[in-house]
Amino acid sequence: MQITQSLHRAVQAVPHEVCTVFGERKRTFAEVADRVARFAGALQRLGVGDGERVGIYALNSDRYHEFLLAVPWAGGVVNPVNVRWSPAEVAYSLVDCQTEILLVDDAFIGTIAEVREKAPALRTVIHMGEHAAPDGVLDYEELISGTEPVEDVRRRDRDLYGIYYTGGTTGAPKGVMLDHRAMLTSAMGSSISAGTVALRGVLLHAAPMFHLADGAAGNQANLTLSTHVMVPSFTPAGVIEAIQEHGVTNLFLVPTMIQMLLDAPESASADFSTVEQVLYGASPMSETLLRRAQDVFANAGFIQAYGMTELAPVATVMSPADHGRPELARSCGRAAAHSEVRVVDPDDTELPPGDVGEIVARGDHVMQGYWNKPEETEAALRGGWMHTGDMGYMNEDGYFFVVDRLKDMIITGGENVYSVEVENVLAKIPQVESVAVVGAPDEEWGERVHAFVILREGETLTLEEVQAFCKEHIANYKIPRSMEIVPVFPLSGAGKILKRDLRKELWDDAGRSVN
Structure with missing residues (x-):
């Protein structure tokens, strides 16, 4: 199993269909494959070899999509940087996993001097924005145009694909190590569990592409030969315009984004009829907000995915059919096809249905561990199960209900x-x-x-x-x-x-x- 396999398949099956859309720029699958192979060659010339980390500090774009494929094509490992971080936090992640090459767009090129000061091992910066590259920085398009395409090295299975840093909601960020098999196992299993696998859709990337939740949706779109439409970042007006202009069929949004979208004045007159699937996750959605969203996206099936970065990222799935059952309004669904999930007490003994404990999961989608953190890895993966830190219970029919984070439970x-x-x-x-x-x-x-x-x-x-x-x-x-x-x-x-x-x-x- 390898992340780049979907691109090879697309070149065979639909080479002249549109792969990516960003602003006025559209590229076919054949064009994207050529650019990926050329940029992979440029990375190899810059010293990227087996397992070398390559970072990206940028807003959403078609070039971001190319990066996610070109790095493993060259033999490297992706390190997507959280764009909400300060320069010091960015430097921390680069130093932590020894990232020496970093791609940066127009939005963040002004911070690079400070990042470099705090991460002196950063030897190469590549500008991937729309404007000219500043002095001392390589130009993304010049690297592509000046490099011959190379063969895919075909990193696969248990080869490391990416290091995804956790959001740090409970402490310092940790680098989650995810391999190719974990990423594709989660993408395939969650698609099957949702019951909505269809070829040639149109996915809108409005959630940040550095985050694995959007990355998982992107992997599903790759597998189904779908078109990727990118907006730089989420704005209600930008999302509404993209849906209507490009006939978007698939959305991934977190509940806070859905709330902002529904509250936007533009949504009252917008045509959302092309949207067939709304995938949400990352945090719970209130029943009131869900009902509003279902009314607005009347032609769409709603799917909730529950999990975490360490699970690549899906553990359970709530299908569109499940959303029609009032008694499941607060459920996050059943264990996905690829995931074994249970609820345990503090001694890791499985609890009976209805009892609240910690949700744990195991399967081929589980992380290899935290980068350079053996003690944290051992604690999280004890007994062969990923301990999520979420409190919840399972009912008699196998549906899971998250009641709180362990650290968010209040004892009064x-x-x-x-x-x-x-x-x-x-x-x-x-x-x-x-x-x-x-x-x-x-x-x-x-x-x-x-x-x-x-x-x-x-x-x-x-x-x-x-x-x-x-x-x-x-x-x-x-x-x-x-x-x-x-x-x-x-x-x-x-x-x-x-x-x-x-x-x-x-x-x-x-x-x-x-x-």
């Missing part, structure tokens, strides 16, 4: 409160646009339930109103005892709310530390 007065449960209730309040619930320090209870709330435009809301609403839905000890109205939430590159940052602010103010 000796009672366990799962923040997701409280958030689901608060999301039903008409004035609430988005919400995050965390534990705040409390002298009496140890921790109290605290809600951070973003309100809809022009709305007001008091803690007393929130508490009165909650009393109709959840036990008293789960009801927020404090609340803060905020304009925005801190987000990871995958669009997840960084609850660690929210907690840290509360605990720092109290003069106490938080993990």
